[in-house]
Amino acid sequence: AIGNIKGFKSGTLRLAVVTTSKYFIPHLLGPFLEKYPDIDIQLNIGNRQQTIERLKQGIDDFYVFSHPPSDIETQSIEFLTNPLVAIAHEDHPIAKKQNLTLKDLSKEPFIMREKGSGTRYAIEEFLKHHNTKLNVKMTIESNEAIKHLVMSKLGISILSAHTLMYGGQSGLVRLPIKELPINAHWFFVWSKSKRQTLLAAEFLDHIETNGRSLLQKEMISNDILSR
Ligand code: PGA
Incomplete structure (x- = not known):
């Protein structure tokens, strides 16, 4: 009406x-x-x-x-809200550790979104703020492909927690990094x-x-x- x-x-x-x-x-x-x-x-x-x-x-x-x-x-x-969280495969050694900090994250092979991505922009601002660098091994234009690479234990990443909604996250866990999420x-x-x-x-x-x-x-x- x-x-x-x-x-x-x-x-x-x-x-x-x-x-x-x-x-x-x-x-x-x-x-x-x-x-x-x-x-x-x-x-x-x-x-x-x-x-x-x-x-x-x-x-x-x-x-x-x-x-x-x-x-x-x-x-x-x-x-x-759009929390950006660190993700890894549950069998990845880092997923077994406790009291994780950004420093632990920065040593691992990291899978990053492409230039022009807002996710990447947020991560870069966050890293500047914490005066840290990540060990970026791969740059990928797709959240899905990044999730699949993380599932294949090829690295870890930071993505919006929204990408983990509605299933399809087999084997993925969120890492409890002290400095995360990016809010x-x-x-x-x-x-x-x-x-x-x-x-x-x-x-x-x-x-x-x-x-x-x-x-x-x-x-x-x-x-x-x-x-
Ligand atoms: P993206 O944007 O899909 O370009 O990464 C997400 C965002 O702006 O947070």
């Missing part, structure tokens, strides 16, 4: 989101599509740099980042200069009124927030 009142029944909602958020964005879209079955959704998934380019070009209604660009005029809402946050971002459609405004309302609490519950039930 609200769709009629607000003057839309159909239309296209365009979203561009960073790769790590693809684990939860679809779960937000489901209930919205149920409410507005005649709308279309275009979901673009790229790394942080690719998503910033789309924002600059004004292509989409909303963007999802955990590190929004500071040099573009935008509006945003903070949406959800990032998700933001929904939109351009100040682009006029918001009624559909986009309704989606924003949906995120704020239903989406946030829905995902917080899922994060808790998937044990995303524990250390």
